[in-house]
Amino acid sequence: MKKVLEEAKTHLMTGVSYMLPFVVAGGLLLTVGLLLGGGEQEAGFAKKTVDTGVLIFKLMVPVMAGYMAFSIADRPGIAPGMVGGMVANEIGAGFLGGIVAGFLAGYIVNGIKTIPVHRYFVQLKPIIIIPLLGAGAVALLMYIIGQPIAALSEGLEAWLKSLSGGNLIVLGMIIGAMMAFDMGGPVNKVAFAFCVGMLNQEIYAPMAACWIGIMTPPIGLALATRIAPKKFTIAERQSALPTTFMGATGITEGAIPFAVTDPLRVIPSIVIGSAVGGALALAFGAQAPVPSGGIFVVPFFIKPVMFVVAFVIGIVVTAITASVLKKKVDEEMPITEEA
Numbered sequence: 001m002k003k004v005l006e007e008a009k010t011h012l013m014t015g016v017s018y019m020l021p022f023v024v025a026g027g028l029l030l031t032v033g034l035l036l037g038g039g040e041q042e043a044g045f046a047k048k049t050v051d052t053g054v055l056i057f058k059l060m061v062p063v064m065a066g067y068m069a070f071s072i073a074d075r076p077g078i079a080p081g082m083v084g085g086m087v088a089n090e091i092g093a094g095f096l097g098g099i100v101a102g103f104l105a106g107y108i109v110n111g112i113k114t115i116p117v118h119r120y121f122v123q124l125k126p127i128i129i130i131p132l133l134g135a136g137a138v139a140l141l142m143y144i145i146g147q148p149i150a151a152l153s154e155g156l157e158a159w160l161k162s163l164s165g166g167n168l169i170v171l172g173m174i175i176g177a178m179m180a181f182d183m184g185g186p187v188n189k190v191a192f193a194f195c196v197g198m199l200n201q202e203i204y205a206p207m208a209a210c211w212i213g214i215m216t217p218p219i220g221l222a223l224a225t226r227i228a229p230k231k232f233t234i235a236e237r238q239s240a241l242p243t244t245f246m247g248a249t250g251i252t253e254g255a256i257p258f259a260v261t262d263p264l265r266v267i268p269s270i271v272i273g274s275a276v277g278g279a280l281a282l283a284f285g286a287q288a289p290v291p292s293g294g295i296f297v298v299p300f301f302i303k304p305v306m307f308v309v310a311f312v313i314g315i316v317v318t319a320i321t322a323s324v325l326k327k328k329v330d331e332e333m334p335i336t337e338e339a
Contacts, residue, residue, distance in 0.1 A: 095197025216270070
């Protein structure tokens with residue numbers, strides 16, 4: 001069972017990784033257009049920029065489904081997967097439907113590959129038979145089983161849009177904590193995939209909390225080495241600057257070396273800090289339509305100043321918590337060369 005889950009995670013993350021450039025392009029164009037006033041105009045450059053961003057967003061689910069199927073069945077799976085993703089978009093099944101379509105397409109294509117054909121048709125199999133049967137079967141199944149998924153997606157979307165006050169704070173807290181918990185591991189990836197999927201529904205608040213959980217742990221721990229230097233090794237203190245840079249560019253894994261040496265104190269510290277920052281970001285109304293780019297894309301956020309306030313608070317909470325929880329370490333002797 002563990003192997004099956006690991007394989008499923010690999011296929012999902014392959015689809016998400018290929019989808020990201022479309023998310024970034026669509027998110028940036030949409031944000032730029034909105035900043036130029038495109039959301040209030042009926043025509044003009046700003047409106048066209050917004051429309052282009054929205055169109056690119058519509059490619060997200062088909063691309064994800066196509067490359068999930070590619071991960072399972074190699075190149076023959078791409079077309080059926082993308083078709084399934086397009087149907088998922090058409091019927092309103094969205095991100096969840098795209099995930100189902102990707103798995104369906106991959107395993108259906110693998111099944112079609114095993115069907116024996118006459119040697120005269122061998123060369124036609126990858127270019128005609130598999131695309132035709134695969135795309136047709138996936139589309140038919142998605143129209144049938146996609147309706148309950150669409151209802152679930154619509155319910156989730158309506159619930160997220162209705163969140164306010166305490167509920168929104170809880171959502172931000174959960175996302176921030178999940179992103180920090182394993183610093184790029186399975187829990188982190190699940191939360192990230194959820195937030196990216198919400199971008200396709202034009203729900204941008206979860207991604208703001210996601211960003212807090214991505215950038216806060218490394219920077220918070222780097223700050224902790226300055227607040228309580230005697231509780232960190234010389235190597236950890238010397239890594240503060242590169243760790244800060246990693247956090248600022250969106251690489252949570254910069255916190256891993258700290259967690260490896262003292263997981264029982266470091267992991268709770270980064271989880272608490274990211275949960276507080278994520279909750280505040282959503283409470284302050286921050287929204288992030290861009291899923292990558294680190295600190296450099298914050299100006300494109302909705303309410304970027306409030307995001308920065310929540311981000312800084314999350315960093316400080318992480319640093320203080322780590323400084324309090326960690327114990328003093330034996331000072332390392334620096335290595336010097338004898339003359």
